[in-house]
Amino acid sequence: MNRDDALKKIKKCLALSRSANEHEAAAALRQAQALMREHGLREKDVSLAAVAEVKVKACSTAANAWELRLVSVIADAFGCETFGLLAGRYNHAGNYVRSRHWVFVGMHAAPSVAGYACEVLLRQCAKARLAHIAKQPRNCKSVTKTARGDAFAMGWVSAASQLVERFAQPEADKALLLTHIEQQHGELQSEKARNVAKARKTDWGHYSAGHRSGENAQLHRGVGGMAAQGLLT
Numbered sequence: 635m636n637r638d639d640a641l642k643k644i645k646k647c648l649a650l651s652r653s654a655n656e657h658e659a660a661a662a663l664r665q666a667q668a669l670m671r672e673h674g675l676r677e678k679d680v681s682l683a684a685v686a687e688v689k690v691k692a693c694s695t696a697a698n699a700w701e702l703r704l705v706s707v708i709a710d711a712f713g714c715e716t717f718g719l720l721a722g723r724y725n726h727a728g729n730y731v732r733s734r735h736w737v738f739v740g741m742h743a744a745p746s747v748a749g750y751a752c753e754v755l756l757r758q759c760a761k762a763r764l765a766h767i768a769k770q771p772r773n774c775k776s777v778t779k780t781a782r783g784d785a786f787a788m789g790w791v792s793a794a795s796q797l798v799e800r801f802a803q804p805e806a807d808k809a810l811l812l813t814h815i816e817q818q819h820g821e822l823q824s825e826k827a828r829n830v831a832k833a834r835k836t837d838w839g840h841y842s843a844g845h846r847s848g849e850n851a852q853l854h855r856g857v858g859g860m861a862a863q864g865l866l867t
Contacts, residue, residue: 640673641683678813684741685814688749692734693760695720700787704759705736705752707795712748714740715811717819737819739811751853755794762847763787766840782840789844794851 635643647669650662670676693701697718709716716739722732736752738745767783774782 635673637673637675640669640675641679644669644675645683678810682810682814682817685739685811686742686745687737687739687814687818688745689719689735689737690749690752690756692718692736693756695732695734697734698784698787700759700763700784700791701756703788704755704791704794707791707798708748708752708755709738711798712738712740712744712751714738714745714748715815716748717815739815741811751798754853755798755851758851759787759790759794759848762790762844766843766847782837785837785840786844786847789841789846790848790851791844792841793845793848797851797853 644666647662647666651659651666653659653662705716708714717737719735719737720732721735722730725731736749738748738752740748763783763786766786767779770779770782
């Protein structure tokens with residue numbers, strides 16, 4: 635039995651140790667403790683085994699303020715930690731292509747639910763943002779269109795956050811999640827969001843339009859197996 639198999643067995647034993655049957659519970663606890671001694675595992679190792687992570691592709695390689703906000707709202711709602719990963723590779727044409735992913739780290743199924751919610755809402759918001767930009771006057775400068783689109787998206791995220799909060803999960807062990815991130819990814823560098831409207835004030839008209847649009851954001855609970863796991867579709 636390797637370390638991973640031992641951890642799975644220990645988690646099952648610990649679950650049985652909460653049985654109402656005192657003899658069954660005591661036997662399961664003894665078996666869990668014996669396996670921990672045999673494989674040199676500590677309680678923290680067992681707890682970390684319950685930590686999982688899920689990656690979701692970002693809308694762009696730039697760290698957009700509205701996208702960062704949406705990812706943060708989702709992570710908080712589902713009791714996850716999150717960070718961005720910027721990677722690159724050479725494609726078949728020999729060009730170096732960069733890509734960004736958001737990583738959700740949480741307990742048990744929480745990161746899967748958070749990742750799915752992020753994927754769905756990022757797609758909805760990005761689509762609504764592009765549609766809003768397309769409505770701007772033709773003589774409008776590109777930087778102005780982008781700024782208006784970003785203001786719209788921030789409003790959209792603000793409204794959609796109320797939908798996300800309805801799926802909120804119990805608070806996770808923050809220290810445990812950070813330990814997992816440090817072990818798997820090392821020390822991470824914080825990043826600043828791209829803001830094309832540094833010198834501009836927030837256009838509340840476009841923000842309000844985004845807020846109205848975001849009120850129509852949708853997250854549906856799954857059916858069958860996925861519903862049993864509490865996932866979203």
